[in-house]
Amino acid sequence: MPRIDHALIVGAGIAGCSAAIALAQQGIRVTMVEKQQAWKFQSSGLFIYSNGLRALRDIGVLPEILQAGFAVPGGRNAYFDHHGRPIVETIYPSPEGLPAIVGIKRAELHRVLASRIDELGITLKLGTTALRLPRPDAGEALPVALSDGSHGRFDLVIGADGIRSQVRAEVFPAVTPVYSGFGVWRSVHDRPAGLDAKIMMMGIGKRLGIMPISNEKLYLFGVMLEPEGSWYDPAAWPALMRQRFAEFREPAARFLDQLGPGSEVLYTGVEEVIAPLPWHRGRVVLIGDAAHASTPFMGQGGAMALEDAVVLAKVLAGPGSLDDALREFGERRAPACKLVQDVSRQVGQAGALEDAGSCERRDLELRRDGQSKVDSFFAALAQLGAPGQGTGPDA
Numbered sequence: 141m142p143r144i145d146h147a148l149i150v151g152a153g154i155a156g157c158s159a160a161i162a163l164a165q166q167g168i169r170v171t172m173v174e175k176q177q178a179w180k181f182q183s184s185g186l187f188i189y190s191n192g193l194r195a196l197r198d199i200g201v202l203p204e205i206l207q208a209g210f211a212v213p214g215g216r217n218a219y220f221d222h223h224g225r226p227i228v229e230t231i232y233p234s235p236e237g238l239p240a241i242v243g244i245k246r247a248e249l250h251r252v253l254a255s256r257i258d259e260l261g262i263t264l265k266l267g268t269t270a271l272r273l274p275r276p277d278a279g280e281a282l283p284v285a286l287s288d289g290s291h292g293r294f295d296l297v298i299g300a301d302g303i304r305s306q307v308r309a310e311v312f313p314a315v316t317p318v319y320s321g322f323g324v325w326r327s328v329h330d331r332p333a334g335l336d337a338k339i340m341m342m343g344i345g346k347r348l349g350i351m352p353i354s355n356e357k358l359y360l361f362g363v364m365l366e367p368e369g370s371w372y373d374p375a376a377w378p379a380l381m382r383q384r385f386a387e388f389r390e391p392a393a394r395f396l397d398q399l400g401p402g403s404e405v406l407y408t409g410v411e412e413v414i415a416p417l418p419w420h421r422g423r424v425v426l427i428g429d430a431a432h433a434s435t436p437f438m439g440q441g442g443a444m445a446l447e448d449a450v451v452l453a454k455v456l457a458g459p460g461s462l463d464d465a466l467r468e469f470g471e472r473r474a475p476a477c478k479l480v481q482d483v484s485r486q487v488g489q490a491g492a493l494e495d496a497g498s499c500e501r502r503d504l505e506l507r508r509d510g511q512s513k514v515d516s517f518f519a520a521l522a523q524l525g526a527p528g529q530g531t532g533p534d535a
Contacts, residue, residue: 144168144456148284148294150270151301152179155428155445157253159298161199162453164260171294172257173286175301177267179254184326184406185245185359187338187351190238191521192443197238198450201252206239208248210331210352212338215240219510221503222343224389228507230514235522241338243353245328249442265290273297273310277422296462297424298452300445303411305430311421317411320435322488323366325381328404329395331358341388342503345494348388350395360395363410363436365492370409377405410435412481417474420466427452432477437487438517440480448473476524483517 147163149156152174160170188196188205196202215232232240257264271285281293299307303317331352339350346364353359362385372380378399385396399405413433419426428445451472455465493499 144295144462146294147296147298148270148292149298149300150307152264153300153302154442155448156300157250157257158199158446158449159300159427159452160262161253161256161260162449164262166453166457171263171292173265173268173270175269179266184328185243185351185353186442187241187243187439188442189232189241189439190234192446193238193242195443195446195450201256204252205244205249206242208252209242209244210354211239211242212352213336216337218337218339219506220339220341222341222388224391227342227503228510230510232514233518243351245353245357269306273424276311276424282423295423299424299426299430300428302429303413303433305426307424308426308430311424312415315413315415317413317433319368320410320412321365322363322410322435323370324408324410324436325362325384326406327360327381327399329358329360329398331356339391341392342491343388344496344499345492346385347491348385348392350392360392363491366409372407377407378403381405414481417470418467419470423462425466425469432481434481435484435488437491438480438484444477444480476521479520479524
């Protein structure tokens with residue numbers, strides 16, 4: 141077993157929190173630092189497919205997630221064009237008795253993870269960052285100074301600090317985020333009782349989705365091309381989102397019409413991170429968006445981070461050296477993360493078609509091949525191996 145007694149996790153997002161839980165459950169002492177002064181998270185929604193739910197089950201928080209979120213009955217995803225005309229309905233897989241897809245408010249996901257972190261007695265330092273790291277291969281343990289004035293020696297430093305990772309910038313300075321060309325607009329609304337499926341509306345150069353995230357709430361997520369470096373005053377976000385997607389009719393129009401001062405709206409430009417293997421150097425390793433941030437079109441960013449945490453904990457509990465374990469981690473995770481990035485990029489490009497004729501052909505293809513593409517994507521993920529169950533087609 142690698143000699144990991146004390147790990148430092150930089151970043152307390154999905155990747156960092158789930159890694160802290162997974163490692164602590166292996167008996168590893170964990171210190172986690174988060175630069176936010178208060179543990180607050182952007183409150184838009186996200187959805188988690190069955191592979192991400194499996195990882196949440198592995199770290200022991202799935203019942204709380206299911207209670208806080210909304211499991212779509214039958215895993216239904218209904219496609220419409222921007223006029224509201226039906227295109228096709230696809231069904232997501234639900235292996236092992238897991239729900240096919242669960243929507244949840246991002247803040248609720250973090251609340252559940254934070255509660256488990258507290259139960260496990262994991263040390264969390266808010267408003268704290270790691271100061272400049274020593275050479276990652278220096279010595280048996282890395283001496284790290286923290287911005288709160290404390291110091292520690294850590295057998296492993298985990299960079300879980302997202303797209304703008306400080307850890308990656310120090311250890312792999314050549315790897316930088318790349319702008320995808322897309323911007324994402326999100327808003328939160330009350331959920332009508334009858335709206336219980338995931339909905340995707342395909343427009344011309346734009347797409348707009350609707351996803352229940354609790355019994356009471358849903359969120360809209362609209363994606364379109366935006367110039368690199370675009371900045372918009374947050375006070376203007378509700379009006380801008382309403383304008384951007386004004387051509388979309390029902391079932392989205394009622395929610396767009398609600399947008400105004402005081403609405404919960406979030407805008408972000410979409411960047412990718414494509415770090416080549418290895419994802420570690422000495423006693424420092426990258427996980428989550430710090431290593432493989434993806435565009436959002438497959439809804440797999442959170443699931444990839446959760447799976448990273450489970451796999452990292454498993455390899456650290458196995459035989460061999462630390463270097464062998466971290467190398468195995470990267471080699472096991474990179475194929476699935478690359479698949480998600482590649483397929484997501486392709487889906488995004490299809491949604492960004494800007495002439496009506498191409499969009500009509502896209503929608504016809506979606507009607508013909510939509511279910512088979514869903515099936516083949518999830519089958520490919522399964523072939524690459526579920527984190528808790530080895531690496532076969534039944535994983």
